[in-house]
Amino acid sequence: MINAIKLWGRYARQAVRSQLQYRASFIMRVFGQLVLHALEAVVILALFDRFGSIRGWHLPEVLLFYGIAHISFAVAEGTARGFDIFSRLVKSGDFDILLLRPRSTALQVAVSDFQLLRIGRLAQGAAVLAWGMLTVNVAWHWTHLLILLSALTGATCMFYALFVFQATASFWTVESLEVMNMFTYGGVQTTQYPLEIYQKWFQRFFIFVIPLGCVTYLPVVALLGREDAIFHSPVWLQSAAPVMGVLFLLASLYLWEFGVRHYRSTGS
Amino acid sequence: MPQIMVEKLIKTFQVAERSTGFMGAVKGLVHRKYRTVNALDGIDFSLDQGELVGLIGPNGAGKSTTVKILSGIMVPDSGRVEVMGRIPWKERIESVRHIGVVFGQRTQLWWDLPVIESYQLLKDIYRIPDRQYKNHLDRSVELLDLKSLLDVPVRQLSLGQRMKCDLAAVLLHSPKILYLDEPTIGLDAVSKLAIRDIIGRINREQGVTVVLTTHDMDDIETLCRRVIVINQGKIFMDGTLQQLRSLVTTERRLIIDLEDSAVSLSDPDAELIKQEGHRVWLRFDPAKITVPELIERIAKAHPVRDLFVENPPIEEIIARLYGGAEQ
Amino acid sequence: MKPYWAIFKTRCAVMLQYRTAAVAGFCTQLFWGLILVMLYQALYHSSSGPKPMTLPQVISYIWLGQAMLLVLPWSNDRDVIQMIRDGGVGYELIRPVRLYGMWYSRFLATKVVPMTMRSIPIFLIAIPFLGLQPPASAAAAIAFAIAMLFGIMLSTSIVVCMNILFFWTVSGEGLSQLLMVFTFLFSGTYIPLPLLPDWSQPLVDFLPFRGLMDIPFRLYLGQLPVRELPRLMQGQCLWIIFFVLAGHLLLRRGLKLVVIQGG
Numbered sequence: 001m002i003n004a005i006k007l008w009g010r011y012a013r014q015a016v017r018s019q020l021q022y023r024a025s026f027i028m029r030v031f032g033q034l035v036l037h038a039l040e041a042v043v044i045l046a047l048f049d050r051f052g053s054i055r056g057w058h059l060p061e062v063l064l065f066y067g068i069a070h071i072s073f074a075v076a077e078g079t080a081r082g083f084d085i086f087s088r089l090v091k092s093g094d095f096d097i098l099l100l101r102p103r104s105t106a107l108q109v110a111v112s113d114f115q116l117l118r119i120g121r122l123a124q125g126a127a128v129l130a131w132g133m134l135t136v137n138v139a140w141h142w143t144h145l146l147i148l149l150s151a152l153t154g155a156t157c158m159f160y161a162l163f164v165f166q167a168t169a170s171f172w173t174v175e176s177l178e179v180m181n182m183f184t185y186g187g188v189q190t191t192q193y194p195l196e197i198y199q200k201w202f203q204r205f206f207i208f209v210i211p212l213g214c215v216t217y218l219p220v221v222a223l224l225g226r227e228d229a230i231f232h233s234p235v236w237l238q239s240a241a242p243v244m245g246v247l248f249l250l251a252s253l254y255l256w257e258f259g260v261r262h263y264r265s266t267g268s
Numbered sequence: 269m270p271q272i273m274v275e276k277l278i279k280t281f282q283v284a285e286r287s288t289g290f291m292g293a294v295k296g297l298v299h300r301k302y303r304t305v306n307a308l309d310g311i312d313f314s315l316d317q318g319e320l321v322g323l324i325g326p327n328g329a330g331k332s333t334t335v336k337i338l339s340g341i342m343v344p345d346s347g348r349v350e351v352m353g354r355i356p357w358k359e360r361i362e363s364v365r366h367i368g369v370v371f372g373q374r375t376q377l378w379w380d381l382p383v384i385e386s387y388q389l390l391k392d393i394y395r396i397p398d399r400q401y402k403n404h405l406d407r408s409v410e411l412l413d414l415k416s417l418l419d420v421p422v423r424q425l426s427l428g429q430r431m432k433c434d435l436a437a438v439l440l441h442s443p444k445i446l447y448l449d450e451p452t453i454g455l456d457a458v459s460k461l462a463i464r465d466i467i468g469r470i471n472r473e474q475g476v477t478v479v480l481t482t483h484d485m486d487d488i489e490t491l492c493r494r495v496i497v498i499n500q501g502k503i504f505m506d507g508t509l510q511q512l513r514s515l516v517t518t519e520r521r522l523i524i525d526l527e528d529s530a531v532s533l534s535d536p537d538a539e540l541i542k543q544e545g546h547r548v549w550l551r552f553d554p555a556k557i558t559v560p561e562l563i564e565r566i567a568k569a570h571p572v573r574d575l576f577v578e579n580p581p582i583e584e585i586i587a588r589l590y591g592g593a594e595q
Numbered sequence: 596m597k598p599y600w601a602i603f604k605t606r607c608a609v610m611l612q613y614r615t616a617a618v619a620g621f622c623t624q625l626f627w628g629l630i631l632v633m634l635y636q637a638l639y640h641s642s643s644g645p646k647p648m649t650l651p652q653v654i655s656y657i658w659l660g661q662a663m664l665l666v667l668p669w670s671n672d673r674d675v676i677q678m679i680r681d682g683g684v685g686y687e688l689i690r691p692v693r694l695y696g697m698w699y700s701r702f703l704a705t706k707v708v709p710m711t712m713r714s715i716p717i718f719l720i721a722i723p724f725l726g727l728q729p730p731a732s733a734a735a736a737i738a739f740a741i742a743m744l745f746g747i748m749l750s751t752s753i754v755v756c757m758n759i760l761f762f763w764t765v766s767g768e769g770l771s772q773l774l775m776v777f778t779f780l781f782s783g784t785y786i787p788l789p790l791l792p793d794w795s796q797p798l799v800d801f802l803p804f805r806g807l808m809d810i811p812f813r814l815y816l817g818q819l820p821v822r823e824l825p826r827l828m829q830g831q832c833l834w835i836i837f838f839v840l841a842g843h844l845l846l847r848r849g850l851k852l853v854v855i856q857g858g
Contacts, residue, residue: 007392018380024765032772039780046791051642054634097376099341101393102365108393178619182626189630197637202629264357265343266281 008111015081015114026117033120037070041128044192055197060136061224062193067129068148068216069191070121072155073184078118080160082109086167091174095263106256109167138224147223147239154215154242155191161245161252162187162210168252171259183210191216196229203230214244270314271445271477272338277311277347279333280304307333308344309501317444318475320468322482322492324586330501331481335447338479339369352444365394368438372450375434377422383433384418387440394441401440408436411466428459435466445477446470452484464490485586497589504589513579516588521578522550522562527571535569538562546573621716628661628717632726647789651728652816656787658727659812662717665710666746666807668754668778675701679761679849695755695839695846702758703751710747731817738821742811745831749806752838753778759842762849777802783809789818803834 020026044066048059077084086109089095098108138144166180187210195203195217207213207230221228222238285301308330315321323331336342337349340356340363349356356363370376377386391401409415412432422430431451438446448467452460468491470476480491488495488509495512497504505515522538529546537557541549552562559577566572632654639650648656675698721727730736757774760767779785781804788799788809799805810827813819819827 003392003395007389010389010392014378014381014385022765025768028765028769029772032769032776035773036776036779039776040785043780043786046786046795047638049792050646050790051638053641055637055641094374096336096341097374099360100339100364100367100369100376102361103393104361179622181619182623186623186626186630189627193634193637198630198633199636202633261343264341 004107004111007107011111012114016116019116029117030120033117034124037121037124041066041124054193057194057197060132061220063128063132064136064220064223065194065216066192067125067127067132068151068155068220069188070125071129072125072152072215073159073188074118074120074122074125075156076159076163077121078115080110080163081115082112083163083167085113087170087174090170090263099260099264105260106164106253136224144223147219150239150242151215151219151223154219154245155212157245157249158210158212158215159184159187161249164249164252164256168256168259171263187212194220207231211241211244211248214241271317271352272315272479273348273350274311274313274334274338275348277308277334277337277344277349278306279308279330279337279342279344280306306501308337308347311347311498311501311503313496313503313506315477315479317477318471319494320471320478320480320491322480322488322495323498324482324488324495325498325504329498331498332449334498335369335449335479335481339367339447340364365441366443367445367447368441368443369447370431370434370438370449370451372431372448372453375422375430377430377433377437379423380421382419382421383414383425386422386433387437390437390440396441400442404440404442405436408439411469412436412462428455428462431455431459431463432466435463439470443476445479447479447481449481450483451480452482452487460484460486467491485581512589513585516585517580518555519551519553519580520559521580522552522559522566523576523578524548524550524566524572525574527573531570533566533570535562535566538566617712620713624661624664624713624717625720628658628721628725631657648787648818651726652818653787653790654726655728655816656783656812658717658721658725659815660784660808662714662721662727663710663743663808663811664784665706665713666743666750667782667784668750668757668807669775675758676761679758679853680764694850695843698755698758699751699839699842702755703747706747706751706754728816730815732821734821735815735817738824739811739815741824742806742814742827742831745828745835746807746811749803749831749835749838752835752842753803756838756842756845759845759849762845762852778804778807781805782807783812789813803831803838806831806834 044062045059048054048062053059054062089098089109095105098105101108133140162180162184166184169180187206190198190202190206191212195206195213198206203213207217213230217230218228218233218238218241222235228238281304282302283305285303311330311334323334325331333342337344338351338356340351340360343357351363352366354363377383378389381389387401387405390396396404409418412435414432414436417425417429417433420429422433425433435451446467451467452463455463464487467478467480471478471491478491480487482488493508494506495509496506497512505512521541524533524547526533526546526548533540533543533548533550535550538550538552541551543549563575635650635653635657639646639653718727722729730739753774757771760771781788781799781802783805788805789796791799806827810819810831814821814824814827
């Protein structure tokens, strides 16, 4: 376990060093990301300025959703980069090299890259979350913070799992898997608003198929002390829902091993 | 107890068939046709520890597939394989810990990093203890003359330099078996000699078993006492280099440097291959006439300055072997 | 006629191979559109009072945006950038006018083909099933088409500029990025422009990006009367001229830079 962390540290340091090599260019790109995400937040402000509320949810509450969604996604994006670019490893046959090393392939892919660039989205998400926390009508208690933390963890695990699923698909097909972007980037866009505002079938999809709703909507509902208008779930379930993120991640890793088995039977 | 045991190994692939042209592309949308390729059709052999075996055969014969299965990357359709008492594909991580694989045309090193940083990553990946890492690294640096290369990013190395670094990399974790896939391909003569020298040394001095896949016959002649010829998924021959030669032909060559270039040399039992100036190449069958007899006969007829007795070049042997096999 | 048919067939065969990518792009955009439509449905549901656009108009606007998404000046041509980066462009020491013209045509072609391929299926699905209204009138449809055409030309002129900026490595990349970000917001992709705060409308009007999507879309919807077309086109044209001139100047400057630095 410690060795795995040490290994990740080594890879991450290399990655960061090479990314910072062109420092000015890097700063420029982070700045660009900051501006892009800031504009996204501006859009939300503009919408609330004109419309006031959205199906009974007000701006500070929506900011909580937004912050959680973007912080988790940024962390997942930055750390799952190895899976994000995995398909080229399969295409070139270099995946064999990973199989020849006495470590789990998932571990090797997981630690192999790190994108510092995503710090732009992370910073923006954190700022929005902070603002939301300050303006929302909640008497903050450590239990609230616990729920918040578990939501962040669960959501990060879930987004990470989506990247793993995307990478796993390349064991079966050489076509580019841009469809998966629907769930990763689409997922972020969806969860930045309360799930309640969407139509029934959409809500069901994001609770039962890709349980992003479990790791964002339900915990925040619990945190705010609101009624769960979709499923009328009890509070304990809402608070415990983020565990779905971890389970989802485990499922993705299981499917990964399945994919590796397929690769080893059919050859490259 | 053999270190590597292979029995009735069978492996087939499904290859998608692509039809050409416009209608083919449309059809391809709906229905994909597959063709079965028998990569390995019943392979049997075993290796003892410390052997240095050459694996040769034409392209597509099944050499890489065999190595992939032995190293545990690929799962065969049927057959039994045991490497150091384990089934490679069933216990991948444990099996792979004790082997090293070098691909001639691919590197396992990280492209943008200096060589030494690749080695440090490997140290962590293989969990090599500090002292062992230092010893092996120092030894490889000395044997392969790597000192000036350690801080160079891998992408800036020449092919020969990169191969040396790859070899050093694969030795860091003390593998018991080495699979080398075309290690000298594309290298200049000096590098080839250096690589061959290292391989021979590792095999002799440390008893590391080496399976060498190669098309380079000098590799075979210099290093391999034993040769396995694979063709069309079957083992064609498994024996010494001499046995390989005699499978094709028993003929030998006599090369004579004459005193007088104007002489036209002929002998009833020897066939003239070519003559260039003072040097004459003759082909003969030692079953019909022994080497001493032939030499004596020729020396009596013409003044001889120097002579050599040789085997036919291995390329010719192999070419005839493959050609014969296809018939 | 035969060679043209052969070329057409071959090109189609090649394009058919990208079927999964095309389907993937189509699905992604459907998904995106659906999320946005639901978002605005929820927003309109909770709110009363006059709005610059009605909900059905917003929904149509969103689907038009998805259909025409590829009009945005977001395509960086790798070959061109490579040429600039490794100085190969220095060999193109013909007068900048010709090089600019070549690049303009190239980017124009790169934009038109995928755009058509992407927009047709979306129209075919969105009109019957997803709430995309047909054009307000025949005249509106024609006005839409014309404005869209000019939008494409405007977008091409912008994207050529963006690629030319790559002559200046760091600052060029940065400006390019910023330009991309602002087009995203101010073209109407993310939020229908009339819904932006009233005090921001003059700024939005001034910027060129409105001409990429917002103007053609509102002509389509009848929100902008057809008789406004000439005035609006004028605006588009002025910006086209601006970006073309800017492109020329930057290209000339950039080529000099390459020559001075020795490529």
